[in-house]
Amino acid sequence: MIDEVQKVVISLPATAEYVDIVRLNLYGVASKMGFSYEEIEDMKVAISEACNNSVLYAYRDSDGMMEVTFEIIGDALSITVIDEGESFDSWGAGERQGLHDKNLNEVQIGGLGFYLMQALMDEVSVENEAGKGTKVVMTRRLMKSEEKV
Amino acid sequence: MNTNKNEKFTATSQVENGTCTVYLRGELDLSVAPDFRQVMEPLALNEKQDLVINLKDLKYIDSTGIGILLSILKTRHGMEAGFLVKEVPEQIQKLFDMTGIAKFFAAQENSQ
Numbered sequence: 477m478i479d480e481v482q483k484v485v486i487s488l489p490a491t492a493e494y495v496d497i498v499r500l501n502l503y504g505v506a507s508k509m510g511f512s513y514e515e516i517e518d519m520k521v522a523i524s525e526a527c528n529n530s531v532l533y534a535y536r537d538s539d540g541m542m543e544v545t546f547e548i549i550g551d552a553l554s555i556t557v558i559d560e561g562e563s564f565d566s567w568g569a570g571e572r573q574g575l576h577d578k579n580l581n582e583v584q585i586g587g588l589g590f591y592l593m594q595a596l597m598d599e600v601s602v603e604n605e606a607g608k609g610t611k612v613v614m615t616r617r618l619m620k621s622e623e624k625v
Numbered sequence: 626m627n628t629n630k631n632e633k634f635t636a637t638s639q640v641e642n643g644t645c646t647v648y649l650r651g652e653l654d655l656s657v658a659p660d661f662r663q664v665m666e667p668l669a670l671n672e673k674q675d676l677v678i679n680l681k682d683l684k685y686i687d688s689t690g691i692g693i694l695l696s697i698l699k700t701r702h703g704m705e706a707g708f709l710v711k712e713v714p715e716q717i718q719k720l721f722d723m724t725g726i727a728k729f730f731a732a733q734e735n736s737q
Contacts (some may be wrong), residue, residue: 492656496633499685517685517716524687528655575725580702588724589688595723 482548490534490542490559495527498544505546506553510618518596519553519616525589526557526612534561534610551618552598560609633657636664644675644707650682653690662693669697675707686717691726698729 484505488494499520506516523544530542545556574591594600597614604610634651645668653661668676678694680686694710701708710730713721721727 492654492658495654495656496652514716520685521687521720524654528687528689531655574723575729578725580699580729588691592688592720592724 484546485543487541487543490527490530490540490561492528492531495524495531498523498527501544501546502555505548509548509551509553511553511616512619515616515619519555522593522596522600522614522616523555523557525593526555526614528589529612530557530559530561530610534559536562552615553617554613554615556614557612558609562607562609634661636661638668640674643673644677645671646677646679648679648682652685653683653693654685654687655689658689658693661690665693665697669700670704672704672706675709676701677709677711679711680714680717681712683714683717686720688724691720691724695726695729698726 484501486498486501488497502519502523503516506519511519527542527544530540534540534542540559540561543556543558545558547554547556574588574595590602593612593614597616599613599615601613602610632651634649634653634657636647636649638645638647640646647665647668676697678697698708713730718727721730
């Protein structure tokens with residue numbers, strides 16, 4: 477069987493006020509696919525972190541847009557977040573781990589967003605080129621085997 | 626767009642017997658983080674009263690919100706002032722466990 481790919485694309489201002497709109501769209505697409513409440517909550521956090529990154533780091537001196545694409549590929553939901561900003565200094569200064577091995581004095585605030593995104597999705601990739609923007613692709617598969625035909 | 630921030634997220638504080646409890650309600654994300662940080666600053670710096678943040682009605686938190694809670698924790702720890710995070714919903718506790726900040730909140734609770 478060849479999986480049919482269905483696609484939903486939304487384009488929004490890359491500002492903090494619009495990130496909840498992305499979460500609402502995610503909820504619509506993911507619940508239609510049959511993801512559980514908990515899985516959708518996980519994906520909400522992951523997608524918001526990707527959008528936060530565009531909002532915070534992509535467009536320093538001008539207003540810009542971010543584009544979010546939901547692709548339903550068989551039993552997987554693939555989400556792409558793209559901006560065309562400078563992607564300078566994105567994802568904070570690099571603390572991409574959790575804080576499990578750290579004591580309170582060592583904790584740096586920031587960088588947790590990327591860590592959460594990776595922890596909550598099955599696959600995450602980030603392409604990021606100075607001056608050309610950032611592309612984050614993340615995928616999560618449906619767990620229920622009875623959904624498959 | 627004029628989003629109504631008050632509807633999306635609220636932080637209400639209540640002082641009783643030397644403890645200030647802040648009840649968070651709604652979605653704590655990047656869009657409300659600057660306001661929340663500003664509201665919390667004087668409360669975090671007040672060492673005369675214990676500080677409790679109640680998350681019972683918090684529906685959503687992102688890394689920005691977690692970062693603010695962490696910075697409050699660091700401030701309180703530095704002043705050796707009481708700080709507790711209470712009634713954490715399951716989904717949010719999962720994020721606390723995942724990031725590793727759960728142990729800091731737990732340690733704080735034990736020292737009470």
